[in-house]
Amino acid sequence: MSVEKLQFQAETKRLLDLVVNSIYTNKEIFLRELISNASDALDKLRIESLTNKALADDSEPEIFVVPDANTKTITISDNGIGMTRDEVISNIGTIAKSGTKDFLEKLRESTAAAAQELIGQFGVGFYSAFIVADKVELITRKAGTDSAVKWTSDGAGEYELEDCDKDSRGTIIILHLKPEFCGDDEYNFTDVYEIERLVKKYSDFVRYPIKMNFEVKGKEEDSPTIEIRTVNSMKPLWTRAKSEITREEYDEFFKQQLHEWEAPQEIFHVKAEGTVEYTALLCIPKHAAPNLYYSDYEAGLQLYSRHVFIMDKCKDFLPDYLRFVKGLVDSPDLPLNISREILQQSVEVKVIGKALEKNILKQLSKMLRDDRDQYEEFWREFGKSFKIGVYNSMFDKKLQDSLKDLLLFQTSRDGKFSTLAEYVERMPESQKKIYCAAGKDSSAIERLPQMELLRERGLEVVYMTDPVDEFTIDVLNAYAEKEFQSITRENFELDDAESQKVKAEVEEIAKSHEDLLKDVKAAVGDTVKEVRLTSRLKSGAVCLVTGEGGPSLSMEKTFASMNNPMFKATQILELNPNHAVFNKLENLHALGKDNQSFKDLCTTLYALALLIEGVMPENPADLANKVTDLLTK
Numbered sequence: 001m002s003v004e005k006l007q008f009q010a011e012t013k014r015l016l017d018l019v020v021n022s023i024y025t026n027k028e029i030f031l032r033e034l035i036s037n038a039s040d041a042l043d044k045l046r047i048e049s050l051t052n053k054a055l056a057d058d059s060e061p062e063i064f065v066v067p068d069a070n071t072k073t074i075t076i077s078d079n080g081i082g083m084t085r086d087e088v089i090s091n092i093g094t095i096a097k098s099g100t101k102d103f104l105e106k107l108r109e110s111t112a113a114a115a116q117e118l119i120g121q122f123g124v125g126f127y128s129a130f131i132v133a134d135k136v137e138l139i140t141r142k143a144g145t146d147s148a149v150k151w152t153s154d155g156a157g158e159y160e161l162e163d164c165d166k167d168s169r170g171t172i173i174i175l176h177l178k179p180e181f182c183g184d185d186e187y188n189f190t191d192v193y194e195i196e197r198l199v200k201k202y203s204d205f206v207r208y209p210i211k212m213n214f215e216v217k218g219k220e221e222d223s224p225t226i227e228i229r230t231v232n233s234m235k236p237l238w239t240r241a242k243s244e245i246t247r248e249e250y251d252e253f254f255k256q257q258l259h260e261w262e263a264p265q266e267i268f269h270v271k272a273e274g275t276v277e278y279t280a281l282l283c284i285p286k287h288a289a290p291n292l293y294y295s296d297y298e299a300g301l302q303l304y305s306r307h308v309f310i311m312d313k314c315k316d317f318l319p320d321y322l323r324f325v326k327g328l329v330d331s332p333d334l335p336l337n338i339s340r341e342i343l344q345q346s347v348e349v350k351v352i353g354k355a356l357e358k359n360i361l362k363q364l365s366k367m368l369r370d371d372r373d374q375y376e377e378f379w380r381e382f383g384k385s386f387k388i389g390v391y392n393s394m395f396d397k398k399l400q401d402s403l404k405d406l407l408l409f410q411t412s413r414d415g416k417f418s419t420l421a422e423y424v425e426r427m428p429e430s431q432k433k434i435y436c437a438a439g440k441d442s443s444a445i446e447r448l449p450q451m452e453l454l455r456e457r458g459l460e461v462v463y464m465t466d467p468v469d470e471f472t473i474d475v476l477n478a479y480a481e482k483e484f485q486s487i488t489r490e491n492f493e494l495d496d497a498e499s500q501k502v503k504a505e506v507e508e509i510a511k512s513h514e515d516l517l518k519d520v521k522a523a524v525g526d527t528v529k530e531v532r533l534t535s536r537l538k539s540g541a542v543c544l545v546t547g548e549g550g551p552s553l554s555m556e557k558t559f560a561s562m563n564n565p566m567f568k569a570t571q572i573l574e575l576n577p578n579h580a581v582f583n584k585l586e587n588l589h590a591l592g593k594d595n596q597s598f599k600d601l602c603t604t605l606y607a608l609a610l611l612i613e614g615v616m617p618e619n620p621a622d623l624a625n626k627v628t629d630l631l632t633k
């Protein structure tokens, strides 16, 4: 039979390097990973055979784990769905998850300790075999076919594929253990009792029997016989009383059940016996999945009926803004053979979903109130989901109401997170609106020339540093009847007497400079709607603000990055009449509106205003030339 040599996809190779060079401190978890793959394969078979009767037979689903000290191997096998040759290539040779690239990038830039944490969030599933093995063989036969294939690799750049024989469907994985895992050192993965202990520790809740061979005394003296025993209890954790379950058991459960690599941040164990009876065991992971906001992220809960697994990734329970919540629902009120289509219509699913959503929000409000640090940790990972949730709920006032008190924003007060309620609470009585400003991060906002005045007046500004923030705040429109007012929008003004006085003075100056403003506008061109004088600047010479409705400059950038370049902000260029450059502008203007130096100064000021907003002027080289000229004059 011919052997074909194939290369791992480049990203897989890099990930494998990481695994082989073992930044995992916990070497044991390979077993949990491979057993849970086996368990998934058994699930898939069971579900397929509901519709494809040819697959159904009377063999009992089972997973076998066989350590062998003689051959220095450990073998994990299942009689599940198996894989075709093509599936082996696409499932085992490549990593399809989007976000992998970003993840590897981040990993490269991080320190060893941070890398450890990062990789924990990613999870490498099958590849974890290479933590302990220097050669892995996988023999698999897809259910319903009669050909089998053998995959072999040492975890370096290549793997081999060859056709082979296998009596029945399913997958066998043989790990050729590295010497340090055969008893010379701390670990002995060839020892039956050691492996039994690990199966109990990491895979006790797996819902299929995990069997092992044990040597027992035979009837005759000194004669051993082999006894097959099921090692895991298979008892679903969620059927036990909450008070009897330890936090460690919950943590272990989520790791096993959901392929999580670290203990969750928050756990919800809900039992209900109302109109619909159900138990739900949900969690919020510690970290957001790298692809959480990519289209290939699959949200959803596992669904069970009377403890029997029905389907994975059932999306109909929780709203999209809770896409990061993981876990399962077990309800005797849902039939075993329910299809995804029927689920979508199911009243029971709606009732359960609503109750779970309410429960999660309640628990999060409580966390916000009682454990601010933990809530902020949660917020850093998943806050974006809520903000997108508000944005998507444009016409759902009720949802906005239930989310708005859970939102956090950094503010100019101390750069720390604040709820909107806390901000409003601190507002001086004279302040009518909630001031906010958008920028790429808090230091970019702090440097906006418009911030100077607010700082001087001691007014707090809500920072909108995530591209979604402005959209969210736009949809909310107001909080506690206080409207949001961006300090970079057209009609921003302060209400205090001092500000009103300055405003009146500026209006006076503007009246006598109508021609100048008109000619500046002509020199700058049609990308700006208006050129006017401003009272919102202190030491800054110019700023760019945007029209009241429609996108802001940063929203425009977001749209452009989503290939929607037609959404443009309305730009208004504002000049500070109290700045020296304004005198210069007047003097040059006196030489005539077509004077080249006047026109150059106008376009340079506009280009600078764009730069302040983080927008690249159309012709940066031209700007550079003009500024260099000015510097050498």
Ligand code: ADP
Pocket (backbone or CB within 6 Å): 037, 038, 041, 078, 080, 081, 082, 083, 091, 092, 124, 125, 126, 127, 171, 259
């Ligand atoms: P994950 O399980 O997170 O998808 P893995 O790297 O562990 O990632 O596995 C990749 C894929 O290989 C699985 O999604 C599955 O399709 C396939 N696979 C792995 N182990 C088995 C097995 N024992 N039987 C059938 N398919 C398997």
